[in-house]
Amino acid sequence: MQYALLIYEDETLYGPGKKGPAIQDIVSRHMAFNRELGAKRVGGSGLAATSSATTIRTTRGKHSVHDGPFAEAKEQLGGFYLIEAKDLDEAIAIAKQVPVLQDGSIEIRPVLGPG
């Protein structure tokens, strides 16, 4: 099956526009983790800070464009992995190794369609 691992962290830890010193640290840890994942990594990427986000909302067929992320919260979606795992237990084991700077949450979501 394929799973998306959605990484939620407090992005202010990475400084304004995610350009602080901590970003170097986490990027090198993600690169090491990528190498470890090998063929199990199907895709994924870090995301720019939510200050760069634009949200299109659709209400009764009408689009409206908004500045900012979909939801304001303490932790924001900061990146994701798309992985290949045998089952949820393997996905959980992999998700536990996803690097986070301090506190954070990894949401595991099965990918729809033939996995």
Added chain:
Amino acid sequence: MSGAALERVFREASGRIVGALAARFRNLALAEDVFSEACARALEDWSAKSVPTDPAAWLYQVAARAALDGLRRRRTHARFECQLSADFDTDPADLDDEAVIPDERLRLIFICCHPAVGVDARAALTLRLVCGLSTLEIARAFLVSEATMAQRLTRAKSKIADAGVPFELPAPRFWPERLDAVLATIEIAYGKAHEDAAASGPHAHFAAEMLELTSTLVHLIPDEAEPAAVAAMVRLAEARRPARIDSRGLMVPLSEQDPQRWQRPLIDEAIGYLNRASALRPDAVRVIQAKIHAAWCSRRTLQSPPPWPQVMSLYDSLLTRRDDPIVRLNRLVAVAEVHGIEAALSELESLDGGLLRHFAPYHAVRADLLRRLGRAADARCAYDEALLRTSTHAERKWLTRQRGLVLEPQS
């Protein structure tokens, strides 16, 4: 065979058959559906002809065939092609020879108790699939409507299917973290059997089921203390069953039960499990709880003094590990015997009544203390509160008798 007897056959077969089907077809909802289908077929078939010599094997074969037919029909739909794995693609012919149903109940329990399933839903799902309770019975036990429970069960099954919860037993390194959920579920399920003191109700076979499951669990996970502690607890509680109700159907409180009517072989077996658990982790919560049961079961005759001081000190150490109002309430029963009724009542009144007020034993303990202190009017009120919240027949009869023992104050 009567309707009730048939229902019992279905119920007893449920865990094994649904477990085996779920393991084989990797689909809980399918396993449950085809099992119901097989039960419906049995109702028609068995009343027209006769009951097969091995009803469970009959049910399993019919259910497995229905599952295969269903899957074959669905296979025409390309989307399902990839979901059909080789293991049930190949062997429909073997089915007829299959007399033995593989015991996959432990696997089924680990699936039902996966941490990805909501806490509430785990026990409910286990009771439904492993123990064969009806949705209505589970709804009653969990104090929700049948529709709410049905929805909760359906949601849990979809979560298991959609999230890709594995149908294999977890690798041993995952067992410790997966275990607590499994043990809590077994405790809840055994609790249902224990409530039914006369073992004549619909949960009667639960107890045997739990004895077997706990011993399998200890066998599979020998290095953890708590499975052995639960195995001990279930046996100690079960050993006392013959003494829990008197000839008139009244509940007999633990301290008044005749130890000679307790089942010694079960107690001996339990002590073996407890020693094992105690050697691994003597201060684990479930190990201390099992020791409390064991303290009671060490009593040999009704003439020897009840082990109140030992029970109280075990509750004291339990409190250091788990401090909750129910542990405190249980401890007070021993406190009354060791330090006196006044002391117990004043501690009881200082407990947080918010949660306890809805709990029948709180009122029963309070009523007993008030009665023994001669506070007649208060005692009667407390008995009424207890009776209002007690559903089992034997307990109601006992409470009613106790209420009758309240003496009018001398004027």
